[in-house]
Amino acid sequence: MSYIEMMVPPFPTLIMGGYAVFEKGTRHFRRTFTVFDLIYVKHGELFITEDDIPYTVGEGQYIILVPGFEHFGHKGCCVKTEYYWLHFSMPNHYDLVEDGIDNWADILLSEGDMETPSAYRFCLPCFGEIENMKFVENIFDNLMSISHQTPDYQLRQQLYFQEFLLHLQKEACKIPSAAERVVEETVKFIKDHYKEELKMEHLSNALHFHPDYITRCMQKIIGMTPNNYLNQYRMNEAKKLLAMTDEKVANISQEVGIMDATYFSKLFKRLEGLSPYEYRRIILRKK
Incomplete structure (x- = not known):
């Protein structure tokens, strides 16, 4: 399995998110993005190929599709499928690596001081299964329910997005x-x-x-x-x-x-x- 390795802060920037429903038989679109596309399946399953590798993303699982790689649905949904999607960009350099972080203490790269923030290393699995589905789906619901009528709604969505990424890293390290x-x-x-x-x-x-x-x-x-x-x-x-x-x-x-x-x-x-x-x-x- 591949991991997306990055340094934070700054955190990745949420661009847009949504909730979609595919009826039985529907396939995911064929396209190549210049941004990251995270998909979390709430019910059902999606059949997605990225960079010639086929994935079955089932209930409670997610996939992070990487910029520059073509992805498409190689098979129609077998059942009605509901999923959340998030498009985000990476302000800093990132790498695709084969090994993640096993020890939570290893995320800290350097301690900050009065003028310099602390630096952290994140390694997020490109494909994984959420252990605490209720917690994660609550984050998604909160993120989606923020009124777009308020001028700060995207800033508030960004806070939920950062909380989600932090939770992904914790689950990858098996930190309760x-x-x-x-x-x-x-x-x-x-x-x-x-x-x-x-x-x-x-x-x-x-x-x-x-x-x-x-x-x-x-x-x-x-x-x-x-x-x-x-x-x-x-x-x-x-x-x-x-x-x-x-x-x-x-x-x-x-x-x-x-x-x-x-x-x-x-x-x-x-x-x-x-x-x-x-x-x-x-x-x-x-x-």
Whole structure:
């Protein structure tokens, strides 16, 4: 895989961005740009050839098309495909290299002083997969939703674009964000203590974060609150016990940390669409 190596600041400059939909059978255009063209697929997949190399860009993946290389769709979309696109230019020199950056500390080239800014080395993969799709798509949505009626809208779009590039570099180095670390600790605590009575104050005291902050991190990264995650995890564990043991539902309820068996059954049906008894009967029938 190739990487785009550049020095920042200054950051690449966003020219224009948009959101497009290709119906089934549509191919990407054939053209050669003088600027970079970044494509991120939200749903579906695009079949793009650049410099005689074919790529399949699927959901959650992106490709950065390089100036001077012809690119085109070598195959029509198999399904309806939605994607974001960003055109940007590089104010400084860049190189196409074969090796990226593995260590986050290696991005710093030189410390700044009172008159000189710090210098950094970025190596962005030309083709990759986004780990935190929700975070990235939120950046794109914010970038696209800025009103074009305000005279500073392009400046504000540039800030979101820089945040996106910084996130790409972090993911390439496998550096978790602060929110991701909070979610990782929260999920681990829930898995270790789901059999006990768990409240937000227990999480807050264990992780040393405010309950509202923990909740925001969970919703931002995995799209659910700590309580929703706890309930879902308990139901998943309960399904294993229902399928693999002859334990009574009341005992399974207590085993997964819910002392009220009636509440457990109602919660199970709300989340799974059928009662614990119905679930067990279906599983036994399949066996």
